[in-house]
Amino acid sequence: AQKITQTQPGMFVQEKEAVTLDCTYDTSDPSYGLFWYKQPSSGEMIFLIYQGSYDQQNATEGRYSLNFQKARKSANLVISASQLGDSAMYFCAMREVPNTGGFKTIFGAGTRLFVKA
Amino acid sequence: GAGVSQSPRYKVAKRGQDVALRCDPISGHVSLFWYQQALGQGPEFLTYFQNEAQLDKSGLPSDRFFAERPEGSVSTLKIQRTQQEDSAVYLCASSLSGSSVAGELFFGEGSRLTVL
Numbered sequence: 765a766q767k768i769t770q771t772q773p774g775m776f777v778q779e780k781e782a783v784t785l786d787c788t789y790d791t792s793d794p795s796y797g798l799f800w801y802k803q804p805s806s807g808e809m810i811f812l813i814y815q816g817s818y819d820q821q822n823a824t825e826g827r828y829s830l831n832f833q834k835a836r837k838s839a840n841l842v843i844s845a846s847q848l849g850d851s852a853m854y855f856c857a858m859r860e861v862p863n864t865g866g867f868k869t870i871f872g873a874g875t876r877l878f879v880k881a
Numbered sequence: 882g883a884g885v886s887q888s889p890r891y892k893v894a895k896r897g898q899d900v901a902l903r904c905d906p907i908s909g910h911v912s913l914f915w916y917q918q919a920l921g922q923g924p925e926f927l928t929y930f931q932n933e934a935q936l937d938k939s940g941l942p943s944d945r946f947f948a949e950r951p952e953g954s955v956s957t958l959k960i961q962r963t964q965q966e967d968s969a970v971y972l973c974a975s976s977l978s979g980s981s982v983a984g985e986l987f988f989g990e991g992s993r994l995t996v997l
Contacts (some may be wrong), residue, residue, distance in 0.1 A: 770923075797982035809924075809972065811985035859982045862970050867978070869914065869936055869986060873924040 767791060768872035773833055776878045777846045784873045785841040789849030797859040798839040799869070800830065804852040812854075817838060835853070843877075851879045883907065885972050887989035889914050904957045904993045906975030914986065915948055915988045916972040917945050924972055930956060931979045963996045970994075 769788045779785035789798065800812040815823045815830045823830045831840040843850055857871040886905040892898050906913050907964040916924035917940075922986055926940040932953040941948070945964075950956040961968055978984030 768923075774891055797984075799985060801986075806884055807970070809974070809988035811987075814983060814985060816983055829911055857986075859984075861929070861982070867912065867976075867982060868926060869974075870926055871916075873923045874921075 767870055768858055770779075770872040770875050772875045774808075774876045774878065776880060777843075778880050779848060780845055782842060782844045783846055783877065785809055785843070785854050785856075787839045787841065787872060789837050789839060789858050791858065793860045795861065798830070798832070798859040799859065800828070800839075800841045801855045801857060801871075802850075802852045803855065803874070809855075813841070824835050846871075846879045848879050848881060851877060853868070859860065883971055885975055885989035887985060887992050889969075889992060890990060891956060892897070892992060892994050894994065896965060896996055897962050899959065899961045900963055902960075902971050902973075902994070904956045904973030906954065906956070906973070906974075907977075907987055908954075909911045910975035910977050910987070911979030912976040912984075913950055914976075915958050915976065916975045917942075918970045918972055918991070920969075926956070927958070927971075955974050960994075963994075965996050968994055 796817045798815045802810045813825045813828045827844045827878045829842045853874045855874045859869040888903045915927040918924045926937040928948045945961045972991045973989040974986035974988045976984045979981045
């Protein structure tokens with residue numbers, strides 16, 4: 765069953781504007797972690813930001829912030845002051861504890877962001 | 882190097898050949914993951930190791946796929962009798978943590994497999 769949903773296959777944003785990338789998730793575990801990764805055209809996956817399920821405050825990392833709405837099971841990424849270098853694929857991911865033990869991380873299908881000059 | 886290293890970066894195989902993809906994680910990282918990423922798609926989980934123990938292999942698409950991490954460091958993903966649908970980028974990631982939902986994944990550059 766799909767557990768991470770990213771409903772926006774592609775998004776356009778004007779340079780210097782803010783953009784929100786949507787992510788919803790599904791889990792019955794009380795403890796989980798939510799992550800966003802960036803994948804430029806070069807292919808490497810770059811970690812951006814992390815939010816724990818018990819964290820009271822929304823995570824922020826520089827121009828990135830995570831809008832965490834636990835009751836709605838949503839973890840949207842907000843990028844402020846977009847730059848041309850932000851053009852990339854963005855993946856939402858969740859780390860949970862399966863019955864088998866360990867900590868499995870699953871990814872959404874991604875959103876391709878295009879920043880226009 | 883300090884990052885996750887994968888080899889080969891590119892592999893072209895004829896249908897029916899066996900291939901082996903290597904992953905050298907960051908030293909000391911407990912967790913190691915293999916993912917398969919088709920073009921334009923998100924990474925799909927294949928398997929997960931905590932040290933040398935393979936705790937989850939539920940994502941392996943068939944019994945032609947096999948992964949090991951015998952000494953808890955380097956891992957190898959082996960694909961037997963390759964098929965065209967196996968063509969993808971195979972990503973390896975490691976994480977320091979083996980007991981917390983926190984801790985980001987550090988990815989290698991991937992091994993791009995093309996099966997002709």
